[in-house]
Amino acid sequence: MKTYNLSNKFRIQILKMSNKTGAPHVASAFSCLDIVTTLYSSILKVFPKSPKNPNRDRFILSKGHAATAQYVNLAEKGFFSKKYLESYTNTNSFLEEHPNPSIKGVEAATGSLGHGLPIGCGIALAGKIKKKSFKTIVVLGDGECNEGSVWEAALFASSKNLNNLYAIIDNNGWQGIGRNKDILDLSPLKKKWESFGWKTYVINGHNENELKKIFKLKKRVPTAIIAKTIKGKGVSFMEDDNNWHYRIPTKEEILIAQKELKIK
Amino acid sequence: MRNAFAEEVFNLAKKDKDIVLLSGDIGNRLFDNFRKKFTNRFFNCGIAEANMTGVASGLAATGFKPITYTIAPFNTIRCLEQIKLDICYPNLPVVIVGTGSGLSYATLGSTHHSLEDISILKSLPNIEILCPSDPLEVKKLLKTAIKSKNPVYLRIGKKREKIFNNRKKFGKLDLIKKGQINCLLSIGPILENVFLASKKLDKSSISNSVYDLRHIRPFDEKKVKEIFKKYKKIFIIEEHYKNVGVFNSILHWSNSIGLDGRKLYSIGVDNKFIKFTGEQELARRKVGLDPESIYRFVKKIDDKSRI
Numbered sequence: 001m002k003t004y005n006l007s008n009k010f011r012i013q014i015l016k017m018s019n020k021t022g023a024p025h026v027a028s029a030f031s032c033l034d035i036v037t038t039l040y041s042s043i044l045k046v047f048p049k050s051p052k053n054p055n056r057d058r059f060i061l062s063k064g065h066a067a068t069a070q071y072v073n074l075a076e077k078g079f080f081s082k083k084y085l086e087s088y089t090n091t092n093s094f095l096e097e098h099p100n101p102s103i104k105g106v107e108a109a110t111g112s113l114g115h116g117l118p119i120g121c122g123i124a125l126a127g128k129i130k131k132k133s134f135k136t137i138v139v140l141g142d143g144e145c146n147e148g149s150v151w152e153a154a155l156f157a158s159s160k161n162l163n164n165l166y167a168i169i170d171n172n173g174w175q176g177i178g179r180n181k182d183i184l185d186l187s188p189l190k191k192k193w194e195s196f197g198w199k200t201y202v203i204n205g206h207n208e209n210e211l212k213k214i215f216k217l218k219k220r221v222p223t224a225i226i227a228k229t230i231k232g233k234g235v236s237f238m239e240d241d242n243n244w245h246y247r248i249p250t251k252e253e254i255l256i257a258q259k260e261l262k263i264k
Numbered sequence: 265m266r267n268a269f270a271e272e273v274f275n276l277a278k279k280d281k282d283i284v285l286l287s288g289d290i291g292n293r294l295f296d297n298f299r300k301k302f303t304n305r306f307f308n309c310g311i312a313e314a315n316m317t318g319v320a321s322g323l324a325a326t327g328f329k330p331i332t333y334t335i336a337p338f339n340t341i342r343c344l345e346q347i348k349l350d351i352c353y354p355n356l357p358v359v360i361v362g363t364g365s366g367l368s369y370a371t372l373g374s375t376h377h378s379l380e381d382i383s384i385l386k387s388l389p390n391i392e393i394l395c396p397s398d399p400l401e402v403k404k405l406l407k408t409a410i411k412s413k414n415p416v417y418l419r420i421g422k423k424r425e426k427i428f429n430n431r432k433k434f435g436k437l438d439l440i441k442k443g444q445i446n447c448l449l450s451i452g453p454i455l456e457n458v459f460l461a462s463k464k465l466d467k468s469s470i471s472n473s474v475y476d477l478r479h480i481r482p483f484d485e486k487k488v489k490e491i492f493k494k495y496k497k498i499f500i501i502e503e504h505y506k507n508v509g510v511f512n513s514i515l516h517w518s519n520s521i522g523l524d525g526r527k528l529y530s531i532g533v534d535n536k537f538i539k540f541t542g543e544q545e546l547a548r549r550k551v552g553l554d555p556e557s558i559y560r561f562v563k564k565i566d567d568k569s570r571i
Binding site for chain 1: 309315322327
């Protein structure tokens with residue numbers, strides 16, 4: 001199945017999970033879903049049967065509230081059975097609303113924002129010391145870039161020449177209760193990352209080829225990828241509507257989404 | 265204590281290739297030997313403690329034994345959530361070293377005092393807390409910390425502390441001066457003053473023992489139980505806020521197992537910001553932690569019980 005189709009299948013799955021359990025952040029997950037799916041399908045070298053294999057690439061979803069985007073991919077890869085997705089956030093489920101390191105395939109506890117990139121720096125540094133070739137990829141929210149620790153890590157990564165580290169910023173322009181530019185304006189975001197010493201690309205975050213291309217290039221410095229995305233991507237009535245940061249889809253809304261995405 | 269730490273971490277790193285030292289831009293010249301010999305295992309992380317703690321987490325998750333080193337308040341409460349979520353939650357073996365703890369940096373003001381670090385860190389699951397009282401103990405407890413599979417907070421002083429506890433064998437909790445009736449139980453560099461107070465008490469014929477409780481969390485419950493049995497009064501002396509520190513831990517524990525907490529007395533710092541300047545000994549005198557104040561406190565309680 002092509003990444004695009006796979007992502008849309010995941011979208012319906014995530015809507016159903018949210019509807020069943022009442023867990024929010026559907027739009028946040030949809031925004032970075034194409035990125036996360038492309039990473040798991042084509043870029044990350046991971047080992048579902050031996051998740052702690054020391055040569056694995058490390059992936060950290062630092063915007064932990066989009067956990068469903070990672071969970072569906074982990075289940076698809078076989079880190080755990082797909083049947084667990086349905087019980088997500090239910091009593092005694094190991095799949096909490098935010099990723100935690102006891103879940104196979106999850107490297108760090110995220111959900112409190114601004115933690116993923118410093119941890120990613122430590123892992124990338126360890127890779128350098130051990131002369132291992134694995135790469136470390138961290139997906140951050142643009143709202144998350146409000147956190148000071150993101151920029152502490154940005155300074156660290158370039159100072160220590162961590163060219164094995166990638167930060168992908170899911171740049172949908174929204175955060176919790178408003179637009180980035182009306183809260184803490186991040187612009188010019190590309191120049192910010194560049195001035196912190198990162199090789200910075202701006203791509204369409206819903207185009208897998210643009211993302212894949214970047215990983216084929218040789219790197220001298222850490223790489224920042226500003227992925228232009230649409231919050232709630234894929235479903236007409238959710239796209240760019242920040243209410244879906246918290247809203248839970250109804251069964252009727254899921255039917256409409258299924259029609260739009262042509263997924264049963 | 266700082267020099268003892270630098271010496272010992274150098275020695276340990278020679279044998280253990282997994283040790284990585286991270287500094288929060290302090291220790292001018294202190295780690296020159298280390299950085300020369302282990303060029304790829306020393307990183308100055310700059311003045312960015314939250315990131316340093318996250319980096320330590322990533323290193324530990326990839327098989328290293330990282331040590332973060334900076335001034336106690338900046339390495340504890342400044343980056344508290346990183347300690348909680350990045351280190352304690354996944355239970356990673358990171359050694360967090362807080363230097364200049366307690367009132368070591370008294371003249372620098374409340375920004376540099378660390379009188380709440382034990383209380384705040386002991387509220388987090390998984391972390392062990394070790395408090396050496398002199399340079400020899402720093403070396404011993406650093407070894408213990410490196411061996412541990414859990415996160416460890418190593419609370420040390422500054423420089424030029426005397427070696428007053430010259431012993432070959434270290435337990436988790438040791439008797440360092442033998443007496444009867446009263447027990448003086450203490451931790452960290454303040455033990456030097458406790459020791460002096462103890463000698464003064466001897467001169468006034470107030471019999472007392474001195475114990476060094478260097479492992480604060482977890483502490484040696486068996487030995488503390490013995491102390492409860494053996495002594496009429498137990499004075500807990502700490503260079504820390506007294507309402508939330510070691511006294512508080514032992515009182516809570518004794519209550520939970522039915523020991524008589526009424527024999528515990530607390531000598532520590534009142535829960536107030538200290539607003540004056542002066543060297544550590546002057547600050548200790550102001551808050552009642554100099555040998556004379558400790559002596560008077562114990563004597564007063566002892567006198568009362570004789571009436």
